[in-house]
Amino acid sequence: MATSSGGGPAAPLALRPLLVELNDLKRVHSAGRTGSIAERLFAQGWGALTGGALAEEVALDITAKALAAARLCDLDAAFLAAAGLDHGAASGVLVAGFDAVTESVEAGLRDRLRARLTEPGSVVPGPLPAFVAALAHQPRAGVTCPGKPRILLEPPENHAEHCLMVAVYGVVLSPFYRADPTLVFLAAMSHHFHNAAMPDAGFTGEMLLGDHLGPIMARITAWALDELDPTLRQTVERARTVLPDDATAEGRAFHAADCIDRVLQIAQHLRAAELTMGTVLDDMELVHAGPVKAFHDRVLTDMHIP
Known part of the structure; x- marks a missing residue:
C-alpha cells in the first residue's frame, strides 16, 4: 500500500499501459451517439444513481463497461443485442474485450468487474441532473500557470470526460491504496461540480480570484448538490x-487518478505529434494481412507512399 510520506512506490507501475489506453475513451465517437464514450458513461453513471441503483453497483458497472470499451469501443451490449447476438454471445464478446486489457488489474477486483459484464443489473435510469449536460459542455482549461499565457491543445476534453476517467482510474487503482472503490468513484464523479456553472480558467484563474475562490466554489457546488435527492x-x-x-x-x-488523467490528456497530444509512418505501417500493420496485401504493398511502393 502506498502512503503520502512512505518510502514505497506511490502508484502501481503495472497499470500504466491500461490507464494510457483507457484515456482514449475521451476521444472515441460513433455515428448516432452524442459525445465520446467517456461522456456517455458519465451520463449513464449519474442516470443509474438517480434511478436508485446502489453506488457500489454503479461504480463496478461503469468501470467494467469502460474496460471492455478500451478495445471494443462502441461494440457494447446495446449494439451487440441490436445486431442479433443473444445475451450469452454478447457477454462473451464483452468479456473477451475486458480480458484483453485487464491482466494488470488486481484479481479480486477484476473478477467483480467481469461479473458485471456477464450478469448486468436492471436499473431503470432516473432523470439526469442538469449538471451532467453542463459539465459535458464545459471545456477544460488546458495547461495554465500563474503569470504565463495558457497552452491550448485542440480539441479540448470536457469536464464530464475528465470526471468519468478519474472515476474509472480511481476504481482500478483502489486495491493498491486499499481504498473503498465506491467512495473514490463518487468523489471523482462529483469533484468538478463547480464547473457545471463556473467556466474553467485553470490554476491561473483560481489564483487571480484570490479570497473569492473558496466562497464562489462552495456556492456553485451547492447548486449541483441541490439537484440530487436528499x-x-x-x-x-x-x-x-x-x-x-x-x-x-x-x-x-482519487488524487493519483486525477493527476494521472491530467497528464495523460496532454501526453496523448505529444504522442500523436511524434507518430511515425514506421509505427503505423510496421508496428500497427495499417495495411494488414489479407488476400490483397501483396497488391496493396505494390501500390504503395509504386506510388512512393509514404
Missing part, C-alpha cells in the same frame, strides 16, 4: 470529504 446527496457529500487531501486511502486513490 439520500443521494448525503452519499455524494460523504464521498467528497476525501477530496481535500491525501490523508486517507481514498484521497490517495
